[in-house]
Amino acid sequence: xTTTKQRLFEATLKLASDRGLAELTVDDIAAEAGVAKGTVxxxxxxxxxxxxxxxxxxxxxxxxxxxxxxxxxxxxxxxEALVDTGLAFIAEYRGFSQILVxxxxxxxxxxxxxxxxxxxxxxxxVKDQLQRVADxxxxxxxxxVSTAAAGLFGTLLVVALDWQVFQPTRTRADVRDSVLLLLxxxxx
Amino acid sequence: xTTTKQRLFEATLKLASDRGLAELTVDDIAAEAGVAKGTVxxxxxxxxxxxxxxxxxxxxxxxxxxxxxxxxxxxxxxxEALVDTGLAFIAEYRGFSQILVxxxxxxxxxxxxxxxxxxxxxxxxVKDQLQRVADxxxxxxxxxVSTAAAGLFGTLLVVALDWQVFQPTRTRADVRDSVLLLLxxxxx
Amino acid sequence: xTTTKQRLFEATLKLASDRGLAELTVDDIAAEAGVAKGTVxxxxxxxxxxxxxxxxxxxxxxxxxxxxxxxxxxxxxxxEALVDTGLAFIAEYRGFSQILVxxxxxxxxxxxxxxxxxxxxxxxxVKDQLQRVADxxxxxxxxxVSTAAAGLFGTLLVVALDWQVFQPTRTRADVRDSVLLLLxxxxx
Amino acid sequence: xTTTKQRLFEATLKLASDRGLAELTVDDIAAEAGVAKGTVxxxxxxxxxxxxxxxxxxxxxxxxxxxxxxxxxxxxxxxEALVDTGLAFIAEYRGFSQILVxxxxxxxxxxxxxxxxxxxxxxxxVKDQLQRVADxxxxxxxxxVSTAAAGLFGTLLVVALDWQVFQPTRTRADVRDSVLLLLxxxxx
DNA sequence: AATGAATGAGACTTCATTCAT
DNA sequence: TATGAATGAAGTCTCATTCAT
Numbered sequence: 001x002t003t004t005k006q007r008l009f010e011a012t013l014k015l016a017s018d019r020g021l022a023e024l025t026v027d028d029i030a031a032e033a034g035v036a037k038g039t040v041x042x043x044x045x046x047x048x049x050x051x052x053x054x055x056x057x058x059x060x061x062x063x064x065x066x067x068x069x070x071x072x073x074x075x076x077x078x079x080e081a082l083v084d085t086g087l088a089f090i091a092e093y094r095g096f097s098q099i100l101v102x103x104x105x106x107x108x109x110x111x112x113x114x115x116x117x118x119x120x121x122x123x124x125x126v127k128d129q130l131q132r133v134a135d136x137x138x139x140x141x142x143x144x145v146s147t148a149a150a151g152l153f154g155t156l157l158v159v160a161l162d163w164q165v166f167q168p169t170r171t172r173a174d175v176r177d178s179v180l181l182l183l184x185x186x187x188x
Numbered sequence: 189x190t191t192t193k194q195r196l197f198e199a200t201l202k203l204a205s206d207r208g209l210a211e212l213t214v215d216d217i218a219a220e221a222g223v224a225k226g227t228v229x230x231x232x233x234x235x236x237x238x239x240x241x242x243x244x245x246x247x248x249x250x251x252x253x254x255x256x257x258x259x260x261x262x263x264x265x266x267x268e269a270l271v272d273t274g275l276a277f278i279a280e281y282r283g284f285s286q287i288l289v290x291x292x293x294x295x296x297x298x299x300x301x302x303x304x305x306x307x308x309x310x311x312x313x314v315k316d317q318l319q320r321v322a323d324x325x326x327x328x329x330x331x332x333v334s335t336a337a338a339g340l341f342g343t344l345l346v347v348a349l350d351w352q353v354f355q356p357t358r359t360r361a362d363v364r365d366s367v368l369l370l371l372x373x374x375x376x
Numbered sequence: 377x378t379t380t381k382q383r384l385f386e387a388t389l390k391l392a393s394d395r396g397l398a399e400l401t402v403d404d405i406a407a408e409a410g411v412a413k414g415t416v417x418x419x420x421x422x423x424x425x426x427x428x429x430x431x432x433x434x435x436x437x438x439x440x441x442x443x444x445x446x447x448x449x450x451x452x453x454x455x456e457a458l459v460d461t462g463l464a465f466i467a468e469y470r471g472f473s474q475i476l477v478x479x480x481x482x483x484x485x486x487x488x489x490x491x492x493x494x495x496x497x498x499x500x501x502v503k504d505q506l507q508r509v510a511d512x513x514x515x516x517x518x519x520x521v522s523t524a525a526a527g528l529f530g531t532l533l534v535v536a537l538d539w540q541v542f543q544p545t546r547t548r549a550d551v552r553d554s555v556l557l558l559l560x561x562x563x564x
Numbered sequence: 565x566t567t568t569k570q571r572l573f574e575a576t577l578k579l580a581s582d583r584g585l586a587e588l589t590v591d592d593i594a595a596e597a598g599v600a601k602g603t604v605x606x607x608x609x610x611x612x613x614x615x616x617x618x619x620x621x622x623x624x625x626x627x628x629x630x631x632x633x634x635x636x637x638x639x640x641x642x643x644e645a646l647v648d649t650g651l652a653f654i655a656e657y658r659g660f661s662q663i664l665v666x667x668x669x670x671x672x673x674x675x676x677x678x679x680x681x682x683x684x685x686x687x688x689x690v691k692d693q694l695q696r697v698a699d700x701x702x703x704x705x706x707x708x709v710s711t712a713a714a715g716l717f718g719t720l721l722v723v724a725l726d727w728q729v730f731q732p733t734r735t736r737a738d739v740r741d742s743v744l745l746l747l748x749x750x751x752x
Numbered sequence: 753a754a755t756g757a758a759t760g761a762g763a764c765t766t767c768a769t770t771c772a773t
Numbered sequence: 774t775a776t777g778a779a780t781g782a783a784g785t786c787t788c789a790t791t792c793a794t
Binding site: 017018019020022023098101102103104105106107108109116119140142143144147148150151154155157158159161162164165166167170178179181182 | 206207208209210211286289290291292293294295296297298304307328330331332335336338339342343345346347349350352353354355358365366367369370
């Protein structure tokens with residue numbers, strides 16, 4: 001990862017908090033990064049190319065963090081740690097998370113095809129963790145692990161953003177407990 | 189509500205299923221509504237004015253539907269009906285729901301100040317229903333009704349869109365049961 | 377002159393101080409006059425029709441006032457009174473005077489053909505007064521009365537506006553004396 | 565001054581001879597200059613930005629020419645040369661001069677704040693020349709140099725345009741003599 | 753590896769005018 | 774006599790992209 005690409009990512013992330021991806025201009029991104037406009041095209045070929053790379057980079061970061069709890073001995077504790085880590089990531093990269101929420105379910109949005117496999121990657125991490133919980137019999141009858149994983153991912157995203165935007169005085173621990181309370185519906 | 193404004197809303201809603209807000213052109217909206225482009229500006233002043241009015245209109249529609257279950261004798265059944273109605277609305281107005289998800293947590297986005305009170309309205313309907321559940325002792329200790337209401341609204345939105353976009357073969361009843369399963373964590 | 381037409385004239389005059397005729401919108405004029413837009417078209421047929429009528433009305437007013445000094449026994453005193461009256465008119469109807477200055481020499485401006493004969497009318501009044509001065513031998517050799525009349529009209533307009541806009545603390549008497557000082561170059 | 569800006573100025577100046585500022589379109593200006601429409605916006609930000617810069621450019625050109633006579637040994641001859649140069653400039657850049665006359669006394673017009681200091685600059689050049697005339701005792705008692713300078717500038721503008729528009733058969737020498745005849749009222 | 757002036761398709765917006773009431 | 778919703782031609786402006794340096 002060159003310094004220039006890194007700076008362009010950071011500039012895009014910073015600006016994306018306030019506007020949609022479509023509203024972001026290459027001019028603004030370049031100015032924020034302190035490089036010339038042509039540099040974006042030199043490094044990424046197009047605006048879409050930059051966004052594409054950014055989405056992969058950001059989701060990769062998230063996946064990496066979520067995977068850190070894969071080897072927690074207690075599956076339920078692992079799930080709780082995963083939720084906590086997810087909340088922390090979203091709070092730290094709020095602009096990126098807003099992008100995800102904006103673009104994830106937009107179809108046939110410009111970046112939908114990029115996001116589809118990235119979503120798969122993250123959902124599958126959540127799914128693995130849920131499967132471990134199921135394996136020790138802590139999931140009620142009738143819960144489909146894959147369905148629950150998808151739902152948990154979306155809920156995590158949305159609850160975390162709601163916390164940041166509309167309930168900023170709540171603590172992360174408090175929000176985490178709310179989600180876990182929901183989860184107890186699954187994990188008894 | 190004049191016929192012309194109504195028609196423009198419906199045209200925008202229809203087109204919004206396929207594209208994002210930024211991708212919609214006033215030309216297309218006017219053509220779809222069967223009026224001249226100037227008519228949009230006569231009625232709403234600007235494209236943003238149209239979107240603003242549309243958000244109020246659409247959320248009003250959703251709120252109206254959700255309120256229909258307020259007098260259900262059994263609070264838990266009322267909550268379940270509310271969830272089902274919410275899913276149906278989102279499936280019917282997918283484009284609009286995508287807009288909601290895109291803009292709701294964008295701050296200081298262009299429509300954030302419009303959406304803030306609209307969100308309050310919907311969340312408060314959910315909250316009232318949850319409160320009735322709490323009043324009959326069907327909510328566990330430690331669940332804050334207002335927090336749970338906000339979370340449930342976001343989750344509903346996101347789970348419904350995920351269903352439409354990534355799991356289109358699932359039935360609505362199936363999705364409803366998934367959400368209710370989650371809810372049982374709250375409503376025992 | 378009906379009340380409605382009068383009100384539309386006054387509204388146009390008021391708004392024309394700040395903007396050019398081309399920048400004035402029929403919407404704004406109607407709103408300022410407190411009538412509906414269609415009323416402008418009912419009364420004047422078009423925007424150009426309104427402006428046309430306004431120009432004729434305003435120049436008619438000016439001509440009427442300037443003519444009041446035609447029978448002053450002393451030609452030089454009559455000329456001085458004419459200058460004074462002209463200054464007073466321009467100060468009173470500044471917006472209209474700004475229109476005159478803006479459009480008079482714009483060619484092939486939209487209202488040029490309307491203004492040409494109106495200018496003739498005013499210049500000829502000035503010319504008559506100058507001719508009476510010439511008849512008593514108070515004009516130097518070589519001064520062409522018609523040329524001097526045209527020049528005096530323009531100068532009057534411009535000096536008066538300059539007074540109003542850039543030197544508002546000067547008194548009208550002071551400005552009149554300045555112009556008369558110039559005139560003494562002609563009228564010895 | 566880049567070549568592109570220069571060409572846009574010249575194109576605008578050329579087109580301004582035939583129409584007013586409001587009638588000029590960016591499309592036409594770009595076409596006349598042989599550049600793409602976007603180039604106007606790249607260089608000046610907006611149509612108003614172009615006009616603003618053009619006013620500064622044009623008045624700078626006028627000021628430069630008027631200053632050329634500052635070192636004429638004979639003050640009265642210098643004043644006459646200044647008048648002659650002014651007439652020549654206005655005849656050459658008629659469209660620009662029409663703009664000046666249209667906007668100079670419009671308050672609070674869009675370009676009034678731009679024109680105010682530009683007018684100061686030109687008036688002060690005239691004033692310096694008049695002062696030199698006064699210093700050699702060729703101005704009558706009671707003539708305020710600064711007032712006379714402002715008046716002379718306006719008169720020059722208006723008489724020159726009147727010549728171009730309504731008396732095109734007169735020669736420049738003839739018009740110059742008319743103005744000088746007026747001036748003799750001041751310069752005896 | 754980077755630049756930034758230039759481009760032009762395509763968007764948003766204005767506004768004089770019409771016409772059914 | 775007056776209204777005002779609707780129109781659409783014509784304008785202003787944006788912005789992803791290119792390319793010579």
